[in-house]
Amino acid sequence: MNDLSVYAAAGILLFFIGLYALFFRRQLLSKILAANVMGSGVFLIFIGLVKQPGQSTDPVPQAMVLTGIIVTLCFTAAAIALAIRLKELNEEHHSATRPEDDFG
């Protein structure tokens, strides 16, 4: 057993916790957070498996994870914009069909 394998193991767990939440949580923001956690898990597996104790970390996976972190942020921003738009549309639809419901 290698001392840094714990990070790869934690990465696997993070991925599956995220996957579970992605399937079974209902709130959209929770789903977005879940996808973020899954991403972090994948990055941890990547670097945790590559890292050899006593040597510097391989630059190629580092660069790929750096790219991944930025792309994750892009995904989050776009997904949040979609979620907000969905909520607005829901509300418009709701108030158009049953206006009295808002106060009842």
Next chain:
Amino acid sequence: MTLLFGHLIDLLLAVSLTVLAWRLLATSDLFKATVLFIAFGLLMALAWVRLDAPDLALAEAVIGAGITGVLLLTALRHLDSGARVARMSGRSGRRSLRVLLPALGIMPALLVLLCLSSPHIRSTAGLTASVIERLDQIGTDHPVTAVLLDFRAYDTLLETAVLLLAVVAVWSLHPVRPIFSPEPISPAQRGLLRLLLPVLIMTSLYLFWRGSHAPGGAFQAGALLAAGLLLLLLSEQRLPGRWSGMFLRLLLAGGFMIFLLVAAGALVGTGTLLDYPGGGASWLLLSIEAALSLSIAALLATAVIGGRPSDRSTEFPPRRKDPAGEEG
């Protein structure tokens, strides 16, 4: 003794990351989940430090914890304001997903066992040696910067395209709204801004300069600059109307355009896309990096603001109307 402490810290970090992820995804209080997610990002940054990847630690601390945190908190204001929080509708899909539950339990257990027990799972050589070997052919001494801007420049080019596309997607969904609360901001916050903004800009320049020979570089510098911009926005500073039109769009697209121009130039000059000519590589890399940093800062900040600026030249993001007028 020192080694034992190292193992202990690794174990503690790995366990707290897992527990934190579980807690933040289990709670139904979205504000709590967001705050826990920011803490999760900071712990991830610590994990990168332990894994000897300072570039990633810097990026994770600024982007993963900082900018994503602001993004989520801003989103929460819009999502939480009404009675109903956005949810997936329809129940039918979820029932069938229950079949997957045993797999979700057994698979990770097997994989974790495999990962902890088998030492042969990791590659033996890696690419470190081949990268170091070719470092002197290009204009940078830092392996990660070399991989990002030279060996795998194609990835980085497309990454900036993705960043640009994300902002285009956000802009196409709705016009910009006022983002922050109408209450007057505290003088202490103005003071903090006055103190921190120069420090942030200095640190960003420092990281940019360091990127050529040590951890740091265009992405981290850009992200830090974006943090400075967000701090400005939080203190009710706005982009004046005359700059929110063409100037902003040029700034957003600039990094990608210059990168693409260099790539096309290399295609004409040497016959291969992104194959920089030998002598000019250093200043070429530098100009790409500078344009990328500025673009990334602007892109990240606009992605957080969310929504396109209106066509008339108004301030970006717009001023919030006074609370009495807003109710109607």
Next chain:
Amino acid sequence: MFLRDATTCLLLLAAASFFLAGLVGLLRFPDVFCRLHALTKADNLGLGLVCIALIIQADSWHGAVRLLLTWFLVLVSGATVAHLIARKALQQGQTPWRNR
């Protein structure tokens, strides 16, 4: 050499006790103002002690300056954030806890 290491150890232990006190306060105090009080004061002192402990071990003056700068920035931003949270809590109508 031994004296230097021993001083660092002592300072770190003192810092840990401050952090622990701050943590207990954060978990046990009755309202948001008391908790902020515990958190900011104890943590700022604790971080200061950690920084001093590391400065003793630093091998160059610019490393030491960087550590001091870190402490200073955390002090300033921590104090401001505590102020902002307390202000928001007051605006939302929370009244400070009184022992009656």
